[in-house]
Amino acid sequence: MKIHRAYRYELAPNRMQRVMLAKHAGVARFAYNWGLARRIALHEEAGQSTNAIEQHRELNRLKKTDFPWMYEVSKCAPQEALRDLDRAFQHFFRGLNEGRKVGFPRFKKKGRDDSFRLTGSIRVLDNAVQLPRLGRIRLKEKPYVEGRILSATVKREADRWYVSLATETEIPDPVPPSGEPVGVDLGVSWFLTLSDGTKIKAPKPLRRYLRRLERLSKRHSRKKPGSRNRRKSALALARLHRKIRNIRQDFLHKVTTELAKTKRAIVMEDLHVRGMVQNRALARAISDMGFGEFRRMLTYKCAWYGSELIIAPRFYASSKTCSACGYVISELPLSVREWTCPACSTRHDRDINAAKNLLRIGTASSAGSDACGDPSGGAALGC
Template sequence: MRESLRFAGKILSATVSRVADRWLVSITVDTQDDSHLPQAENEPQDENQVKGESRRSQNQGAVGVDLGISALATLSTGEVIPGPKPHKALLGHLQRLSRGLSRKQKGSANRKKAKARLAKLHARITNIRSDALHQLTTDLTRRFHTIGIEDLNVRGMIKNRRLARSVADMGFFEFRRQLTYKSAMRGGQVIVADRWYPSSKTCSGCGHKLDELPLSVRDWTCPACGAVHDRDVNAAINLRNLAVSSTVTACREEGAGLGRKTKAKPASAKQEVSFVHVCA
């Protein structure tokens, strides 16, 4: 392969790797060139920036994101992002290939071929998942300045075998990681509600809190105010409101700061930190 380097600078290292039947090379460049980074939307406009106009309409306001089982994500705007569920879609294929592999004789050429086919399918599933997550996190950080999300107890969810596959499929940790770094690049912020915040059980209209809301209940009516809620949209709205209010109390003025950074704590069983974010 011959390809010109995309970034000007000193090449520090190159790592060659192989995933299934594909060879990859990753090159580390020490560069001053930051053209690959998205512009922070709040930064003063440069005169020769032609794209300035379209930028002004982006990265504003707040959104709450409820990560789900049936959908990849539900936004407080009511949008539902279905998510690819690659594992589910290709599961039959995967099972067939795995069965085929186990029937092949050890050390045989056919076993080698079957193994390669299986590895290729696994790589494909990974790529589909990764692409969907990147699209979602890019879209969210591009459109919204303040993003409220839940601190999901993923480990607890994975223990529940019925949920395990879809949770693993959607990569919640990766979602949060991408959202955090992409937000920081664009001058936005991610507000993580603490794990015990009852985003699903609280009425986003009047604040009434239900004692219990089983996972199977998708729609419910608030006994206090009579509002009818879609479970996920209601949770997303609560996360949005929480993000906005915690920004107001922490920074006094919502949306006025430039380049605020958010430090999201990785979910851990021991640490419970609400709204860890730093105002500039």
């Protein structure tokens, strides 16, 4: 089967290449902001819309007279930026039609949105990557890329440049792993609780570096705008944010890969993360976990390795349902981590019990019965 896979490497550009990378990012950012402003003006003046193709033609007509400096970079940078803008508007209007709250496309800012995408002749060498108009740029590690390269996305994070190579490759149909199916309960105290009793803690990098982050943010706010010291403090702050993100991403990649490679079927709950972060007492802790990213990674890795990902109904009462007899208690506050079933007197660990219930309804739904494992529609289980 065909899959899309990305390979990410850190670049080691020289001084001239850093200037060219910054120019490409600047042109892409300018094209995106120009296109967004034109769309807003067109809608306000005539109530009309446009698309990426029309805007690219208009921008090409203006290059010779108004923006001659755009010829210094590859034509792909502004073209792909306008395509990104087109997709942003498509997602926005799709969300409105579906009744979801989706933010309106926002203008990009220098220092925060420094990225661009290139297509065309892209080659991976022994210790470098060759990009259109940028030439050969050395990598900090030996690359390994399989498949046909579709595009290269270059992004700056703090003071470092990274390239992500999107590829399309043909792989044999994966053989499902031999491991037993598991139910997965996500939480804040324990990031992951499996139905077999395994519990995994998250590194919680934001909580670990919160005091340092607050201190650097305070120092940054006191620097004079436009000064060299403010640029230094901004760089230190960006480096810390990058470190926090890398720790979280590394943990999520390792956990999802292990699950997808070893478990035949994985059942997890359909968490409404956007609603969960409305709880002011838990918003920071929930955001530090990365539940949405965990599900995204697990989705494509299960397809790669042949395991099955089953999503349980969002309102299934997995924690309040006894995994031994099916009794559902009326109330179970978050502070209660263990409870005893009034019907069968079974003592439950809250998280393990929820994982067992998720496994039960997941295996029942994959067998062709109701998603909650109850032919009557799951009312008895609190679905």
